[in-house]
Amino acid sequence: MSQSTPSNDRVSHTRGEPRRNWTRAEADALYNLPFADLMFEAQSVHRANFDPNHVETASLLSIKTGGCPEDCGYCSQSAHYDTDVKATKLMDSKVVIETARRARDAGASRFCMAAAWRNPKDKDLDRVCEMVSAVKDLGLETCATLGMLTPQQAERLHDAGLDFYNHNVDTSPEFYGNIITTRTLQDRIDTLAHAREAGLKVCCGGIIGMGEQVEDRLGMLMLLANMPAHPESVPINMWNEVKGVPVNKTADRPDPIALVRMIAVARIMMPKSVVRLSAGRQYMTDELQALCFVAGANSIFIGDVLLTTKNPQTDRDTDLLHRLGIKSQLDVARTPAQSVQAAE
Numbered sequence: 018m019s020q021s022t023p024s025n026d027r028v029s030h031t032r033g034e035p036r037r038n039w040t041r042a043e044a045d046a047l048y049n050l051p052f053a054d055l056m057f058e059a060q061s062v063h064r065a066n067f068d069p070n071h072v073e074t075a076s077l078l079s080i081k082t083g084g085c086p087e088d089c090g091y092c093s094q095s096a097h098y099d100t101d102v103k104a105t106k107l108m109d110s111k112v113v114i115e116t117a118r119r120a121r122d123a124g125a126s127r128f129c130m131a132a133a134w135r136n137p138k139d140k141d142l143d144r145v146c147e148m149v150s151a152v153k154d155l156g157l158e159t160c161a162t163l164g165m166l167t168p169q170q171a172e173r174l175h176d177a178g179l180d181f182y183n184h185n186v187d188t189s190p191e192f193y194g195n196i197i198t199t200r201t202l203q204d205r206i207d208t209l210a211h212a213r214e215a216g217l218k219v220c221c222g223g224i225i226g227m228g229e230q231v232e233d234r235l236g237m238l239m240l241l242a243n244m245p246a247h248p249e250s251v252p253i254n255m256w257n258e259v260k261g262v263p264v265n266k267t268a269d270r271p272d273p274i275a276l277v278r279m280i281a282v283a284r285i286m287m288p289k290s291v292v293r294l295s296a297g298r299q300y301m302t303d304e305l306q307a308l309c310f311v312a313g314a315n316s317i318f319i320g321d322v323l324l325t326t327k328n329p330q331t332d333r334d335t336d337l338l339h340r341l342g343i344k345s346q347l348d349v350a351r352t353p354a355q356s357v358q359a360a361e
């Protein structure tokens with residue numbers, strides 16, 4: 018047997034409770050495995066915990082765009098930067114619910130409502146809770162990302178029918194201050210704790226391609242994998258270019274193989290979490306996405322736009338998943354005409 022064959026120690030993580038005591042040396046060792054060994058190990062973990070031929074399909078809607086008081090250096094919606102995004106008010110509930118129905122009919126299994134707030138005001142939360150309940154009634158899983166939450170706000174969202182709360186750590190503790198100054202990493206960790214205590218499932222990940230080093234990417238994975246409970250969903254975003262934001266000056270699109278390695282390490286360190294190949298798929302070839310699925314990614318956003326930036330066309334995603342023999346809710350999507358008929 019070759020020396021580079023994955024050790025029984027590492028493969029033993031495929032069974033039992035996920036570990037939450039990963040060391041830097043272990044993360045580095047996994048990341049630096051010969052590629053075939055890393056893929057083998059990631060696939061072993063993936064197969065022990067998930068159907069390897071299925072991906073989840075989520076749909077995003079920006080229910081309140083732009084004018085955000087936070088200074089996240091990657092974001093088109095921050096009021097600190099001169100970007101092409103115009104600020105809007107909170108969307109009308111009827112429009113949100115109709116958009117969710119169309120997303121469901123187009124093949125989404127989860128609907129995520131995003132607002133560019135530092136934190137929601139209680140009167141805005143009344144309207145978001147109304148939206149959450151109606152979207153849940155459509156038979157969709159519900160997710161929201163509204164900034165920082167108090168424990169009471171998290172409970173209200175839970176009671177309204179919210180399944181997941183998305184709040185990202187974004188990057189490593191060491192790199193964090195280069196990207197955001199108006200909200201600390203501890204603020205984020207506190208919000209995640211409030212979401213958990215209210216009974217919400219957590220969606221938490223970050224971004225790569227902002228000029229961080231591989232060690233920061235692994236530092237971010239360690240932060241996630243050593244949380245009191247692993248996030249149920251881990252979105253890995255590759256930075257989607259936005260004009261006018263500071264990250265433009267440092268951005269460095271990751272080597273595709275480095276992205277696959279990172280997905281594989283996320284899969285191994287958080288064996289039961291759904292890993293979402295999130296923003297940045299617009300830049301990825303079909304082959305790269307296929308490798309990411311082999312490495313353990315098992316969720317994507319569908320729809321032509323994310324919040325303010327592009328995502329691949331749904332037809333391209335349907336075709337890619339079909340060619341890979343991957344099942345998803347896209348298989349039971351209705352055509353727009355069938356969808357209108359069903360609504361009548």
Ligand code: SAM
Pocket residue numbers: 091092093131132133134162163164165183184185187222223224254255256257258259296297324326
């Ligand atoms: N305003 C809310 C907040 O930040 O808590 C929610 C929306 S925010 C857009 C959600 C996440 O999207 C960010 O934490 C970041 O990880 C990701 N994101 C934002 N802009 C991005 C971009 N240009 N490219 C890739 N990911 C991005």
Ligand code: DTB
Pocket residue numbers: 077093129131162183185222223252253254257295296322323324325326327
């Ligand atoms: C996440 O991690 N990625 C999504 C979701 N959570 C809210 C957002 C991606 C946004 C990409 C940039 C944009 O479209 O503005």
Ligand code: SF4
Pocket residue numbers: 085086087088089092093094095096132133134135164
């Ligand atoms: Fe605001 Fe969220 Fe954008 Fe940060 S990522 S500027 S909090 S909308």
